[in-house]
Amino acid sequence: MRKPLMAGNWKMNKTIPDAVSFIKELKNTVADVKDVEILVCPTFTALYAVNNELKNSSAKLGAQNIFWEEKGAFTGEISPSMLKDAGCSYVIIGHSERRQYFGETDETVNKKTKAAIAAGLIPIVCVGETLKEREENITFKIIEKQVKEGIANLSVQEAENIVIAYEPVWAIGTGKTATPEQAQEVHEFIRKIYRQMYATAADKVRILYGGSVNPCNVSDLMKKNDIDGGLVGGASLKIEDFAKLINFAK
Numbered sequence: 447m448r449k450p451l452m453a454g455n456w457k458m459n460k461t462i463p464d465a466v467s468f469i470k471e472l473k474n475t476v477a478d479v480k481d482v483e484i485l486v487c488p489t490f491t492a493l494y495a496v497n498n499e500l501k502n503s504s505a506k507l508g509a510q511n512i513f514w515e516e517k518g519a520f521t522g523e524i525s526p527s528m529l530k531d532a533g534c535s536y537v538i539i540g541h542s543e544r545r546q547y548f549g550e551t552d553e554t555v556n557k558k559t560k561a562a563i564a565a566g567l568i569p570i571v572c573v574g575e576t577l578k579e580r581e582e583n584i585t586f587k588i589i590e591k592q593v594k595e596g597i598a599n600l601s602v603q604e605a606e607n608i609v610i611a612y613e614p615v616w617a618i619g620t621g622k623t624a625t626p627e628q629a630q631e632v633h634e635f636i637r638k639i640y641r642q643m644y645a646t647a648a649d650k651v652r653i654l655y656g657g658s659v660n661p662c663n664v665s666d667l668m669k670k671n672d673i674d675g676g677l678v679g680g681a682s683l684k685i686e687d688f689a690k691l692i693n694f695a696k
């Protein structure tokens with residue numbers, strides 16, 4: 447059984463005080479949740495403070511980016527062990543916003559994925575097609591390349607412990623969610639590709655859906671066989687909405 451994971455990607459939002467007060471509320475609101483893993487991914491500057499606030503809570507901490515080198519002259523970058531040091535157990539890699547605005551490629555995604563694993567972090571590797579690619583009917587081709595190149599060269603054991611996030615670019619921040627059927631179709635495809643690469647790891651790897659997930663659509667998405675959770679932007683910034691997402695089965 448794959449434990450559902452509800453992950454909040456806060457993107458470039460919330461000051462340190464805002465982040466800490468959100469976590470205080472979150473802890474009270476979801477204290478009794480056992481069957482869903484909860485993850486928050488604040489900005490780098492809030493990681494340490496959020497980690498302190500998360501003590502005695504089952505919710506986990508993740509970062510939104512990472513660099514693959516351990517240390518050295520890389521101005522502005524953050525290494526895997528620095529993220530561990532700040533209390534992270536997860537890191538989002540290759541988000542479409544990073545691919546689109548900061549030149550990330552499947553090659554850099556793979557370097558970051560391997561560096562994260564080596565440091566004991568769980569990577570959440572993001573894949574997804576643009577609207578143009580969907581309209582050209584090349585969604586599967588794009589996803590296959592992103593999975594095969596971005597998540598290449600892992601051991602089966604490493605492969606089963608990572609997380610993949612399918613985030614169709616046209617559904618991010620647009621209010622236009624993929625239908626549960628559209629999402630399931632791609633999730634099933636990702637698991638098929640992953641089976642060719644890593645055999646039985648495909649049954650264990652969790653595949654999250656991301657793109658305008660909200661309290662109204664979450665339960666229908668989560669009913670699908672290959673959807674193991676959500677990677678949520680906008681709706682993870684408001685405590686009432688995020689709590690509803692975490693309690694999707696109620």
Ligand code: 13P
Nearest residue numbers: 455618619657658679680
């Ligand atoms: P929204 O939930 O705001 O569409 O963002 C999705 C996303 O990019 C999560 O990583």
